[in-house]
Amino acid sequence: MNANQVMTEIEGKCRSRGLRLTPTRRRVLELVMAADGPVKAYDLLDDLKRERPGAAPPTIYRALDFLLENHFIHRLESLNAFVSCIHPQHQHQGQFLICEQCQTVLEIHDHDLADALTETAHRHGFIAKHQVLEIYGCCQACGEASD
Ligand SMILES: [Zn+2]
Numbered sequence: 157m158n159a160n161q162v163m164t165e166i167e168g169k170c171r172s173r174g175l176r177l178t179p180t181r182r183r184v185l186e187l188v189m190a191a192d193g194p195v196k197a198y199d200l201l202d203d204l205k206r207e208r209p210g211a212a213p214p215t216i217y218r219a220l221d222f223l224l225e226n227h228f229i230h231r232l233e234s235l236n237a238f239v240s241c242i243h244p245q246h247q248h249q250g251q252f253l254i255c256e257q258c259q260t261v262l263e264i265h266d267h268d269l270a271d272a273l274t275e276t277a278h279r280h281g282f283i284a285k286h287q288v289l290e291i292y293g294c295c296q297a298c299g300e301a302s303d
Pocket residue numbers: 230240241242243244248250263
């Protein structure tokens with residue numbers, strides 16, 4: 157899905173669920189999608205301030221909360237940063253391959269993997285609600301470059 161398709165998908169979801177994609181929420185979503193990789197809240201605030209000098213941290217955090225709650229973006233816990241979602245059609249767990257060299261983040265989307273983790277947790281009597289899988293290493297491009 158390209159950025160336009162993702163936005164159209166999200167607009168449709170908001171309409172059908174009665175969610176309000178306010179101009180600020182929409183703009184923050186666009187900024188996350190436009191970012192070349194994971195983006196931090198204060199970088200988003202800087203971007204927003206350039207357009208709206210009155211923008212304050214709560215503006216950003218409220219918008220990010222809305223986007224996270226509705227699974228329109230993901231949060232990378234280890235980096236404390238946000239990435240857009242490649243599959244906003246349906247809710248899913250975040251699974252990411254993070255390159256330590258170029259910081260590229262690739263979202264993988266493996267239901268079997270998520271189910272396996274939930275199942276493993278279950279065997280320990282644990283009810284898994286939310287999981288974020290962040291795998292660090294070297295991406296294909298960086299691997300080829302160092303050959
Ligand atoms: Zn996703």
